[in-house]
Amino acid sequence: MDMAFIIETIAKIVVILLVFSALAGLGTYFERKVLAFMQRRLGPMHVGPFGLLQVAADGIKLFTKEDIIPQNVVKPIFKIAPVITAATAFMAAAAIPFWPEFTAFGYKVHPIVADINVGILYVLGIMAIGLYGPLLGGMASANKFSLISAARSAAVFISYEVISGLSLLAPLMMVGSLSLIDINNYQAGGIGNWIVWSQPVAFILFWIAAFAETGRTPFHLIANDHEIIDGFGTEYSGMRWGLFFIGEYANMFFISFVIAIIFLGGFGDGSIAGAFQLLLKVSFFFFFFLWTRAAWPDVRPDQLMWLCWKVLMPLAVVNIVITGLVMMF
Amino acid sequence: MHSEPLNDRNVSEQSPYFYVDIETYPTTSWDKFKQVVKRTFKGELFVGLWVVMREMIKFDIHTVQYPKEKLPIGPRYRAVHKLLRLWESGYERCIGCGLCEKICISDCIRMDTKIDENSRKEVTEYSINLGRCIFCGYCAEVCPELAIVHGQRYENGSEQRAHFVIKDDMLTPLDWLTSGQQAEFPGFGAITPNESVTKTPLAY
Amino acid sequence: MSVITITIDGKEVQTQEGEFILNAARSNGIFIPAICYLTRCSPTLACRICLVEADGKQVYACNAKAKQGMNITTTTSTIETEKRAIMEVYDVNHPLECGVCDQSGECELQNYTLEVGVDKQTYSIADTHKPTQNWGLIHYDPALCIMCERCITVCKDMIGDAALSTVARGGENIEAAFKESMPKDAYAMWNKLNKSLIAPNAGTTLDCTNCGECTAVCPVGALVSSDYQYTSNAWEHTQIPATCAHCSAGCQISYDIKHTDITNPDAKIYRVKNEWNYISLCGAGRYGYDFENRNVTKNxxxxxxxxxxxxxxxxxxxxxxxxxxxxxxxxxxxxxxxxxxxxxxxxxxxxxxSNYSTITGESLYHGFFKEVHSADFVVSIGTALKTDNPNARFAMNNALSMNKGAGLYFHPISDPVIAAMSKNLMQINHAPLMEEATLYLMLDLFGDKAEMPSELTSYLATFHSTKTVTIEETVDEKVTETIVKKVLNAESGVEEEVSEHVTKTVKKKVSKEVEVDENRLLELLNAPAGFSETLTKYLAKKSTFALIVGSDLYTHPNAANCARLVGLIEKYTSFSVTMVPNLAxxxxxxxxxxxxxxxxxxxxxxxxxxxxxxxxxxxxxxxxxxxxxxxxxxxxxxxxxxxxxxxxxxxxxxxxxxxxxxxxxxxxxxxxxxxxxxxxxxxxxxxxxxxxxxxxxxxxxxxxxLESQRSEVSGDESVQPLDEKYGLKGALVYLANPVLQFTSFTAASHQLQESGGLYGSTSFMNSNGLSAGDSVRVRTSLGEMVVVFIHDSKINGDIPYLPTFDSKINSQALFGGYRFSNVSIEKV
Structure with missing residues (x-):
C-alpha cells in the first residue's frame, strides 16, 4: 500500500467526518427552521443572523454540559453506546460515493473512502450494527423508559432490515453488482435509466424502511417523547447525548445518499451537473424527512410491526419474484 | 359574539356543538387491510404534506418576537399593583382596612398601620411579595376604596424569588396625579378617561 | 338552689333554680342574642334583644329567672319584628367605618345585624358630632358607641371602680311618628340610646385602676386600647392561649400575636384578650404583655x-x-x-x-375565688387587696354588688377604692402587727363556740366585758287624740260638730340604760364606732362566707400562730378560706x-x-x-x-x-x-x-x-395569746406595689413603664410637706435610701409604701421580712 493512498484515505475520512458532523448540526438548524415555517413560526432567530449560530450555541452547550453518569447504570456500556451509534453511522459512509471522480491539483480524487465490491451490503450491514447504540444504551440506562425504547429499537431495526434488504434485492438482481459505483454507473444513461422506473415498488419499500431505520416520524417510536420521554437517550446528557443526535442526523444524510444513488441515478454520468443533481436529490430526501415530521402523526408499535410483516414484506417478496420472472423470460 | 350558545354543552340543533363523524373501527383482518389500502391510496398522507407545505410557502408567520415586539395588553390586565390617590385631594385612597391582606390567597400582602395625628388610620408601609403573588386580582376586587388596582407592568424578572414592591413603588406620585397620569381602573365604578374628571369614582 | 327542668324551643334543659333564662340557654348551647348582658354582672336591660316568650309571656331572658317547668320559645313573629327593629335602630347613624374600626369583624353589632338580616333602614334621626376622647390607656369613640352600658356594668359590678356613667347625649329627639309606628321595645331601647353617652365620672379622663375591662367588654369599637388602636386587624392575630404571669390569680388570657412589621416577620404581641364573660383582667395583665427578653441568641x-x-x-x-x-x-x-x-x-x-395544715390536716386551703364570687359575706385580712391581687378584689366587689353582700376589710392602710366598692363594707385600719387580733376577732365573731377548744373559747371570752351604756332609743308610742270636726249633715244641710277619736303613732326619744357586751379586740383593732351594730346589720340574711388572707400574715413575725389561727377559722367557722400567694x-x-x-x-x-x-x-x-x-x-x-x-x-x-x-x-x-x-x-x-x-x-x-393532701393532725389546737402591745406605732412604711405593677416584668412592658419611688396618700403628702417629685430619704433600722416621692391618690392614711417592681430600688433590704416597718422620712 503506498503512502499516498493512506494519506488520501485519511484525508477523505477527516473531510467526511468534519463535513457530516457539521451537516448534522446544520441539519438540526434546518429541521427547526422548516418545522417552524410549516407551523407559522420563525424558529431560532436570536443567536447570529437568522439564528444561524444557534447550532454553534447548541454545540458549545453540549460540549460544556456536565456528563452525568447515573448511579445504577452499567457504566462501560452506558458510556460506549452513543459512540456505537455515531461511529457506525460514519463507518457506513465509507462505501458511499458522495461525488463523482474529479481532478484537483493534478491529482485524481475518488470521493469515496473505499470502493469495495460489496458496497451496499457493507452499508446495510454497518447500519444494522448501529442498532447496538440504542439497544445497549437503553438497556444499560437502568430506566424503564430507556428499556422500552431499547426493546422497540431492536424490534424495529431487525424487522425493517428485512424490508430494506428484500426491497434492494430486486434492483441488485438487475444491476448484478453490490458496488454503489456500479449501481450508479448502471443508471448513468440519464433519467430514463433510473431504477425507480423499473422498480417503483422497491423504491417505495426502501424509502419506507429508511424512515424506520433512522427512526423518524411517522416511525419515531424508539424515542417517542410523549410516551417514553427520550427513550434510550433519557439518562444521557451533554455530548454523549449529542453523539446519538449526530448519529441520527448523519444516518439521515447517508440513507438519503443511498436512496438517491440506488434509485434516482446518483450522480449520473459523473459530470458536474450530475454531481449537483445528486446533492439536490439528497437534499430532497433530507427535506422529506423533515416534511413528514411536520405533517404526519406517529403510528403505534403494533401497527408498525403489522405494516412490516403483513404488508411490506409480502410486497417485497412478490416484487422479487416478479423481477426474477421478468428477468428470466 | 354572545357566549350563551356556547354555555350549552348539550349537543342539539341549536347548539354549536356536534358529534364528530367517526368511522366504525375495523374488526376483521380483511377490514383492517382494506382500511390501510384505502388510507394509503386515498392520498390522506399527501393532504397532510400539502397543508404544511402550503403554510411554508405562504410564509404567514405568527410569531411575536417578544423582547423586541410587545403585544398590546388589555386595560384590565392583572400585572404589578398600583396604589392610587384621590383625584380631588391627592390623599392616598388606601384606608388600611386590611381586606387585601386577608383575602390574599398566596398571603403575600402585608401592611403596617398606625393612628395618625388626625386620629385616622394611616398606612405607613405596604408591601407585596411579587415572588409569591399569583396576580389573581382578589386584592383589587375586594378593595372598598378602589385604592389598589393592577397596573400594566408585567416584567418582573428578578434575581431572587422573594421580590417585593413597597408602597413607594406602587403609590401614584403626586406630580403624576396632577399631570393626569394616574390611570383609572376601568372596572366597577370606573370613569371614562377622556372626560375632564376630577372625582374619584367611588360608587356609594 | 335546686336543679330544675325547663323547656327551651322544645329542648329540655336542666338548670339551677333562679338562674336567668339566658344563662340556662347559653350553658346548654341554645342561642339567644344579647348585647348588653354580661355573665356574672347584673342585667342592664339596655338592648332588649334577648326577648323570649316564657309560658306565653314576653320576657327579657337576661333578667327573667327560670322556674320549674317553664316553657320558653326563643323566636316568635313578634319577637322577630322587635329584634329586626332593634337592630335597625342600632344601625341608625352608626358610622360605616368597619374597614378601619378596631373591632374588625369581632363586632357584635355587625354580627347581630347580619344575624337578624337588616337590609334596609326604616328609622332615621339627625346625627350629631361626637368627637373622640382619649382617656389615657383607653380611647373612646362616642360615634361608634351603642350605649349597651356593658362598660358601666362591668366597672361597677365586677371591677368596683364605678368610674363610668352615662351623660346626656344632646341632639334631636326621636320623631314622634316613630312612637306609633315602631315596635314597643325597639322604641324604648332607642329612647334610652338617644338620651345618653358614656363618660368618665372624673370628667374628661378616667380616674380608675386602669384595668381596661371596659375595652374588653365593648361589643363595638367604641372603647379600645389607645396603644392598640389602628395598629392591626383582629383577624390577623394568632391567639396563644396562656396564663397571666404577673400575680397569683393566674388569669386565662390569650396573647394576640402577629408579625412585627413588613420588614420583620418575628412575632410580636399586639394585645392581650380575655374571656371577659368568665374572667376579668387587671391592667397589669392587659397592658403588661411585652416583657419578653428580646433579641437573645445562644451566647x-x-x-x-x-x-x-x-x-x-x-x-x-x-x-x-x-x-x-x-x-x-x-x-x-x-x-x-x-x-x-x-x-x-x-x-x-x-x-x-404547713402551720395551717397542723390544724386542718389539709395541705392546702379550701377556698376558690369562685366561692368568693358567690359569697355574700367576704372578709379580707392582711392583704392590700387592690394591688396584691386585683382578681381577689374583683371577686369581693362582685360578691358585694351582685349578691347584696357585705364585707370587712382589715388592713392598716385605708383604701378609697375598696371603700367605694360597696356601702356594706367596713374598713378596719388596725395597727400593723395586729393581724392576729383580726383573726381572733374572726374566731370570736363567727366561731362555733360549742365546737372550739375550750381554752380558745375561754381565751376569747377574756376580751369581753359588760358595760352599761345609756343609749337614746326611738320608741313608737300610740297616742289617742280627740278631734272635733265640722261635718255637713247631708240630710239636714246643717253643719254639725262631731268629735272623733284618732289613734296616731308618734316617735319618741327615750333614754335607756342597757348592758352591752364590749369586745376589747375591737378597740385593739381601731374598729369604727358602732362596729357591732353595723356588723349585725351586715350579717342579716347572709349564708355564704368567704375569707381572703394575704401576705401580711405570711411575713408576720408570728406567722406560725397566724397560720394556726387561720386553720382554726377554717375549721370552726363557715368561712371558706382563700389565701393570696404573693407572686405568679x-x-x-x-x-x-x-x-x-x-x-x-x-x-x-x-x-x-x-x-x-x-x-x-x-x-x-x-x-x-x-x-x-x-x-x-x-x-x-x-x-x-x-x-x-x-x-x-x-x-x-x-x-x-x-x-x-x-x-x-x-x-x-x-x-x-x-x-x-x-x-x-x-x-x-x-x-x-x-x-x-x-x-x-x-x-x-x-x-x-391540685389535690389537697390529708395528713394526721396531733389534735393540738393551742394558739399563742395576743400581745396587746404588739402593734407598730409611729411613722411606718409598707412594702407594696402601685396599681398596674407587680414585678420588674410589668415595668418592662412598654405601656406600663414607670420608675418607682415612695408612694404616699394626699394626707401623707400634706402632713409631711411633700409634693410629687420630691426626693425623700427613707430610713429604717436596716438601712436607708433616697427615692422620689410619688403621689398616690388611690390610698388614704399616713402610711406610705415602697414598691418592689423597680429593680433599681432595693426596697426589700429596708424591711425585716414583715411588710411594715418603722421609718423616718425626710425631704432632701
Missing amino acids: SIAFDAAIDAFKNADTIAFTSTITNEEAMILQRLKEKFGYKLINEEARVFKNFL NTLGVALICDLDESAGTKTIGYNTAGNFTLSALGEGDLDMPALNQQEGTLTSNDKRVNPTNAALPYGGYELNDIASALGVKEALTVDYTSQLPLNAGFKAVEFDTLPNYYTNAGEEVRGYV
Missing part, C-alpha cells in the same frame, strides 16, 4: 460561664416568677448537687401553709421546692441578685426566657395548675439547658410537667394534654386542680 461564652458558676456555687436564689417546671428543675439540682434554694417570699408562704407561682414554688432559710457564700441569682445572675429581663450574666417566651405551668391561688404557652420566639439558653449540661437531663422543660411531686398534690399529666379554656356554661377547663 455560648456566657453559657459556659454559667455552667462554671453553677459548679462553684452553693446557693440558688430565685423569685416566684417562674414555672412549676423550672421550680422542679431547681429542686432536682438541689437534690443532685445540694444547692441551697433561696426564695424568702415562697418560704414564708410554705411555712404558713409562689404556691407552686412553695409546693415543689425545699427552700432554705440562709444562703451560702456563692449565689446564682435567677431573676434576682447573685454572684452570677440569670435574668429574663436581659440584665444578667446569662439571658433566660421570660414567661411569655416559654411553655410550662403556673399554680394559681385557685390551686389550679394552669398551662401557659410561648407566645414569642426565644433564641437563647433556658434553665433546662443548664440543668442538662449539669447532668439533670430532660429533652424539654415541659417534660417535667408530668414529674411534678404527686405528694404535693400535683398530677402526673403530660403538658400537652392540659386544656386551657372556658365552656359556654362558664366552667373553667384549665389544667387541673
